[in-house]
Amino acid sequence: MNPVIEILSQGEEITTGQIADTNAAWLSQQAVVLGFNVARHNAVGDKLMDLVQVLRDIAMRADCCICTGGLGPTSDDLTAEAVAQAFDRPLLFDEIAFNQIRQFFANRQRIMPECNRKQALLPKDALRLDNLWGTAPGFALQAGRCWFAFAPGVPAEMRQMFLAYIKPELQNRFVLQPSRLITIKTAGIGESDLQERIDTIEIPPQVQLGFRAEWGEVQTKLLFPGGYPQDNQDRLENRIVSLLGDAVYAVAENDCQDNDLVSVVAKSMAEKSYTLSAVETLSQGLLAAKLAGMPWLLNSVYERAIEKLFHDFNLSYDRENLISSSQALAQAVQSKTDASMISVQLYSGQDCTQSNSENAVTVTTVLLVNGEFKQSIRILAGDLKRKQHQAVLLVLDVLRRYLQGKAIV
C-alpha cells in the first residue's frame, strides 16, 4: 500500500473563493508520481480553532501532510500557533530563522518591520525549512501518525521549498514505489460509448481506471501502482488502445502537455510541411485562436452570414447539400491562398450565432488536400459555447485522422 498523503491549504482567499487552489493541484501531481496515495485535499480559512481541528484530524488519518499558507507576518497568519495548540508544541524563537528574515530585508535595502519577527517563532523540536525565496521559513514535524511539512502559500516560494527540502525528506522518510499514470487520449468517440467498450475487459483491482471528458475529447486514465509488472501494464494498455481503435490520438505517460490534440496535429503538420487555410463558421474564430503560435496556420476567415461567404467568391450556397457547397468553397479558397490544406466547416439549420439555442445542428467538415476531399458529418448539440468548442475539435480530429492515415468519421 502506498503511504497516504493529504494536502492542507490555509487562507481566507481560498475558502472565500477569491483564488482557486492551484497549490493543492501542483503538490498532488508531485505526490502521485513520488508514489503517495493522495487521499484528501483540505482547505480552511483564518480561524484558529478550525485549523487546530483539521490538523488533529489529519494527524490521525494520514501518513504525511503538506500544508501551505498561513506563515506570513500578519495577525491572520495562524499556522504556527495552530500547530502549537493542536500538538502541544510551544513556539520557540529560532535565531537562525530570524537572521534569514533580517537578511532578506537587508538584501533588498529595506528595514525589517517588527511584525516579521513573529515568523521566526517555530514549534518546539520542529525541523526548520529554509526559505531562500521569501521571508516565511517553513517547518516540519511528526504528530501522531503523520509527518507534517509547512510551506508558505505563495506558489513560487512553495514550489521551490518543496523541490529543495520537502521532496528529499519525503524520499528519505517513506518507502515509496513511484506510480505510473498512463493517459489514453481519444477524439471522435463519446464517453459512454468508450466506457462500454472498456467494460468488455477486466481491469485488475490494483489498477485505478478513470475518465475525463471535455468538449468531446475523452481521456482514459490508468494509474498503475509501483511494482506493477511492466509486461502486464503493456498488455492492458495495448488491449484498451486496440479496443478504442482510430479514436486514440495519443498515449501519454505521467501526462505531459505535449500530447494534447493540438500538439499532436501540430507535430504532424510541421513534419509533413503542410499549411492550412481555414473557413470557420460554427467555431467562430476559436480554431485559429487555439492554433495560436502555429506557423502552419496561414489564415482563417470567420463570416457570420454563410451566404456572404459564398457571395464573396461568386458561388451559390446550396443549404440542402452542405458537402458539395463546402467542396466548392474549399476549391475557391485554394485559388487564393498558398496553403496546402483547406478546411471548410458549415452547419445546417438556424444561424447559431443569433441565439443560444441548444438545438442539434448537422456539421460538415471538409478538408481539401492534394486535390482530394476528406469529409466528416456529425451532429452537435448543447449551448453555443459547447457547439463552438466541439466544432473546433471536429476540424482538429479530421486533420489528425488524415495525418495519421486513420478513417475519417
Added chain:
Amino acid sequence: MNPVIEILSQGEEITTGQIADTNAAWLSQQAVVLGFNVARHNAVGDKLMDLVQVLRDIAMRADCCICTGGLGPTSDDLTAEAVAQAFDRPLLFDEIAFNQIRQFFANRQRIMPECNRKQALLPKDALRLDNLWGTAPGFALQAGRCWFAFAPGVPAEMRQMFLAYIKPELQNRFVLQPSRLITIKTAGIGESDLQERIDTIEIPPQVQLGFRAEWGEVQTKLLFPGGYPQDNQDRLENRIVSLLGDAVYAVAENDCQDNDLVSVVAKSMAEKSYTLSAVETLSQGLLAAKLAGMPWLLNSVYERAIEKLFHDFNLSYDRENLISSSQALAQAVQSKTDASMISVQLYSGQDCTQSNSENAVTVTTVLLVNGEFKQSIRILAGDLKRKQHQAVLLVLDVLRRYLQGKAIV
C-alpha cells in the same frame, strides 16, 4: 452567526492534481455573498470508503454542504452509492430522472448507452435536482446537522444547477444576512498603478479588499459584511471609482457574468445598432472566438503574414507607420463589408506566431467608425498566449471607451 457551509469535491482528477478545483472557488464566492461562513473545502478521490467517511464527518460539522462530481455514468462515479452507505439511504430508481436522461440522448439523435441508466438511481427520499444541461441529475437531502446538495462536476452544468435550484433552496432553508461583494472592473490600468491609487485612502477593517488581475483586466473587490451601512458603502465605492477614472468599465454587485468586458461592449453595440468587421493579427482569431454568439460581429479575418493581408487589398504595408497602414487597411475593408465599424490591429517587430519569445511588441489598434479613426498604441510583453489575450482586451477596450464616450488610451 452565519450558518456554516462546506464544499466537497469528488474526483480522482482533483486529488491527483490533474485539474485545479475551480468549482470549489466559484461555489465559495456564491456562498459568501449569500451570507454563509465557508469553513472548509474538502476533496476526495474515487474511493468509496473515503467518500463515505468525509460525508459523515461533514454531516456532524456543517449546516450545509455543496458537493460536486461523481454523478457520471461510469464505474468511478460513486457519489450516490457513498451517500446511500453513509446515511443508510438505499438507492431507488427515479422514473422522471431516467426519462430526462433518455430525452437528453434523444435530442442528440443518439441511443442512450445502458450505463447511463445508473444515473437515475437516487438515494431514498432525496430531492431530485433536474439537470437540463447534461445527463447527470443532482439531488439533495438532510443528514445529521447538514443539508447536502449534490451537483455534477462539469463546471457549466454545476453552475446552471446551482443558480436554478440549489441557491433558491438555500435561501428558503437558512436565515441569511447576505454580504455584499462589490467588484470594480477596470481595463487599461496596471495592477500596481491601481493599488497605489487605492492605498491613498483608508479602508475600514470590516471591509475586505482584494484584487484580481487577468490578462490586463484588474478587478478590485470590496466585501461588505451583512448589516454594513449602505451610505458608508456607497461613499467608499464612489471614492474608489472616481480614483480609477475612465479605466472603470463596470461596477458589479455580487459579480454576475453580465458585467464582463465582452458583455458591457455587447450591450452597447446592440443598443446603438453597430456592427463590426475585424482584422486580427496578434489576437489570432481569439477576438472572434470571445465574441461567439454576438450577432453584431459580422466577420473576422486572421492572416499570419501581414504583408499578404495588404497584398490582397492591393495596398502597400509600411511597417514603420503602423497607424497609417492600419487606417488604409480599415478603409479598404470598409468597402467590402456592411459593418458600421472596422477594427484593425497590427504589431511591430518579429512575427509573433513564429516563436514564443517574450519580447515586447508595440500594438496599434485602429477603429474606423462614422468616417473617423480612433486609435490606441500600447506595448505588450509576455509569452504568446498572454500577448494574444491582451491584444483582444485592447480591441474590446477601444470599443468600450468609444461607446462610453471615454478617452481612448
